[in-house]
Amino acid sequence: REVFWKNILAGKSGISEVESFDTSAYSVHKGGEVKGFLHEPYVRNLNSDQIGRASRFAIAGARLALEDAGVDLEEIDRRSAGVSMGTTSGEPNQIEQFDNCYVANETEQVSPYFISSYPCHYIAGHVAAELGFMGSNMMIPTACAAGSFAIAHACEVLRKGRAGMMLAGGADSFSRITYSGFARLLAIAPDRCQPFDKNRKGMMPGEGSCILVLELLDHALERKAHIYAEVADYGLSCDAFHMTGVHPDGDGAVRAMEQALSESGLSPGEVDYISAYGTGTKSNDQHETVSAKRVFGKAAYETPISSIKSMRFNNWYKVLEM
Known part of the structure; x- marks a missing residue:
């Protein structure tokens, strides 16, 4: 979070040459990949070999959010703690691996964990399983609006008294499928995204996760939480x-x-x-x-x-x- 905020204030871009797959067949070659991401400090309870990259991002974001919010998992009622997540592509890397095996006529090489890691709803489920959150659990795959939808849904769950605390946000991993689609549409900019600029040339795919800890005001005040904002x-x-x-x-x-x-x-x-x-x-x-x-x-x-x-x-x- 600190690095992200510092780079935002400095106007530093995270865009670089794509490294996760070969882009030589495309007219564009840059994207927002997270370089050097280590999931081990965050994925402590689940088998990381059985979950996708977006789930790893989501779990890391959730743990960082809880730490920043001063939430001790041993002191909250996890039966009423829920997860509301959004995504664009879910776990596309998993289907890409399947496609590679299928095209190469090597379907026997498909991981036995494919079915339990590809569907997008597993991202929210993996966060809940990692943290032991047994409350409301929802995945909203409404593409670019998904993160905001997830926040709205979490607010409603809290207002209706169906949860005492909600994790809300979104997660996506860098995807050859997504990149190929936008590249073929000529919608990806060659160097950077320039909205509201006369020299605009398109968008820039990326990856990552952003998670918020949401709770009712009285609950936040009672535990003396550092409150960043009110929805x-x-x-x-x-x-x-x-x-x-x-x-x-x-x-x-x-x-x-x-x-x-x-x-x-x-x-x-x-x-x-x-x-x-x-x-x-x-x-x-x-x-x-x-x-x-x-x-x-x-x-x-x-x-x-x-x-x-x-x-x-x-x-x-x-x-x-x-």
Whole structure:
């Protein structure tokens, strides 16, 4: 966390040449791989050989979050502690290994743990199993919006009294499948992601995990937790417009933001910062600009708006958040 924050403040990019697979067949060759990741200090109870890279990221993120929050696992009721996770691709490395064996006509080499490691819901399950969290467990695979959906779901679980503490966030591993798809769509930038820049050239795939410890305010105050922020509320929507294209007037994003403002009791003028999706494409830049102007009016020209993708440090599932 400290390294991530320091690099964000310094504007340091985590983008480098892809090393996990050969990109010579593509016109782009860079991505946000986590270099030198050691899972051993974090995966202590599960057999790490039987879980995928995204699960290892998620477990590491969960343990770091709990440590930062000052949570002692021996002092909490783990029967009411839950996990809410989001993902784009789940554990694609597992299916890639299967594909390699299938193409080489060596299916007998497929790991016996393939079925218990590939489905994306195992990521949330692995976090819970590693930590002994026996409460609500949910995986939300809504691609780039998944991490935010997971936070929203965790908030609802807490509000309804179905859990005393929730881990919420997202995890993804660098994927040849995902990289190939976006490369063929000519959607990957050659060097870096530049949202809201006239020289934008596309997005940049990456990997990593981001986990938050969520709890009700009274619970946090009782244990004297260091509180970083309050989730005022959230908004969810669907364009229901086109299979791949967003509504030209930004209707979906507008409804989500307006709902978040309404439910939280805030006015557009009270928002200090907008964290954009920011894929670095002309279509998305236009969509987010239009929707922000519709919701915030004149304030849209004064409220800072940027995207974590412009300083990507191995994290690629952020969406519009307030």
